[in-house]
Amino acid sequence: MDMVALIVLSLIKFLEIYGYILIVRILLSWFQGQEWAFNIISFLSPITDPYLNIFRSIIPPLGGIDFSAILAILALQFLQGSLGTLANASLASGF
Numbered sequence: 001m002d003m004v005a006l007i008v009l010s011l012i013k014f015l016e017i018y019g020y021i022l023i024v025r026i027l028l029s030w031f032q033g034q035e036w037a038f039n040i041i042s043f044l045s046p047i048t049d050p051y052l053n054i055f056r057s058i059i060p061p062l063g064g065i066d067f068s069a070i071l072a073i074l075a076l077q078f079l080q081g082s083l084g085t086l087a088n089a090s091l092a093s094g095f
Contacts, residue, residue, distance in 0.1 A: 008087040015080045019073065022048050026069045 024040075025048040031037035055068035055075070 002090065005087050005090045008083050008090065012080055012083045012087065015076060015083070018051075019076050019080075022051070022069075022073065022076070025052075026073075029066075 021044060025044040028037045028041050028044070032041065052069060052072055055072040056066070059068040059071060061067070
């Protein structure tokens with residue numbers, strides 16, 4: 001395996017883990033009144049909010065529901081798929 005493929009595959013794995021953290025943060029936002037959830041949210045917010053704020057500036061909350069999280073997850077999935085294609089091409093061509 002060459003260096004480019006290793007870097008791309010590592011980045012894909014990082015984005016996968018970040019996606020799981022993002023989903024946990026979004027699900028816990030439903031339980032903000034609970035102290036246990038607040039403690040976890042306060043830990044995850046500095047990690048996830050900068051990314052989510054990009055999409056919150058594009059799509060403001062509508063009727064109290066934050067649809068920007070859906071767009072953020074879709075963008076992350078798209079990036080992972082694109083990097084996966086790049087990794088496959090790199091491995092196939094010996095780049």
